[in-house]
Amino acid sequence: MSIGTRYNEYAAGTPTERLSVGVAARLSRYLQVLTQASKMGRDRISSQEIAEFTNVNATQIRRDLSGFGKFGKRGVGYDVSLLIGEIRKILRTQGQYNIALFGAGRLGQAVASSAVFADHGFTVAAVFDVDPARIGEPIGSTRVSPYGELAPLVEEHSITIAVLAVPALAAQRVADDVVACGIRIMFNYSEALIQAPADVTVHTSNPAAELLHALYFSLA
Amino acid sequence: MSIGTRYNEYAAGTPTERLSVGVAARLSRYLQVLTQASKMGRDRISSQEIAEFTNVNATQIRRDLSGFGKFGKRGVGYDVSLLIGEIRKILRTQGQYNIALFGAGRLGQAVASSAVFADHGFTVAAVFDVDPARIGEPIGSTRVSPYGELAPLVEEHSITIAVLAVPALAAQRVADDVVACGIRIMFNYSEALIQAPADVTVHTSNPAAELLHALYFSLA
DNA sequence: TAGATTGTTAATCGATTAACAATC
């Protein structure tokens, strides 16, 4: 009966089924490439080109997309802005999402002033730091808030995502506080291994692992 | 005959076959988790714990490792430092590798002073910036060099990896120059889509795509 | 028309999962 209820909810809200983890991950990456291609003034793009930038097979890309409609033109490719719209509809991530950034040091400042999040509708709505000297400093389009105001500001700005740009030793404590505020998605730029409840998603930036992997294949 | 020659080369140098892309990528991620666990003072770790931090299935982890030897103890788990050594042997990435960092701005400074690369034997041997005001500035354990000295310094320091912390608009030009110097591995922190020859590996940091992906699954 | 690229199928390959004996 509870399973039946869930199916009914899906049927009422959206006719499509839940995407698999793999498909959702790949669609997100296509969206990133398309967004950047659009900024570079590209109108059209082929599955082959998307493949080069995502390292996903071109046939796989065409099949991922064709599962939701015929978005391309044979002999021509895909219209970039049309495809951006379609993927956003599929991912149901068309809205604006507010981010809380932790750490107003060099990394935090770089993140706050970068376009990488803004391009996808993510707004850095609050920045926190434990250093009293930094409180009130302008950063991106906001100012540094005291860490003690975390809970009320998360509530006030409807923040759903945390980005951790703090030292590794502080990361777990911040993660715990963030979870306590009801945030369920974190992006961790520190090298710390974050412990979090099962319903919380933690993505950890891992450039060193990617270099090791690349290095293995480049060695004779 | 050429195929036979290749097999002979492998047989002479190393008895093991080439790892698949998937295995090498996963082993690199296990190594990152183990390295961090070691820094946190952990002596032992179970496949289940590695699974939680890598999002790789615990059975998969055990099978990846058991293909190369019996590194674990039943009922106990894996010895962290022993396993670090074994994976380094498998990946043949035990040496020191020199990095050229491009961009001495906030992001570049954050990267240069972070432990994330140093923990895996990557040394930032040279930092380049086009801003004359920054030349000679200390950054990490080196100083900012003029961009014009790229080729001789890459040669002098045996640099094999480039890390791009430059604005998106400058990224492609830097990538072209880097490739011209013979570097074949790049890590790109900008949101730019980098074009490079097929034998060059470019990894682009993509926090926004990972957030979009996480967001999809966290939405009701 | 000729060339290019999508949409789609079928075959192969690798990853995931469940299960469990072995053993620390």
Added chain:
DNA sequence: TAGATTGTTAATCGATTAACAATC
């Protein structure tokens, strides 16, 4: 001994690849 976790097998699922007709 009892509990825990590895090493390993088998079954299922999803990704990759090649191929090609459809069609812009």
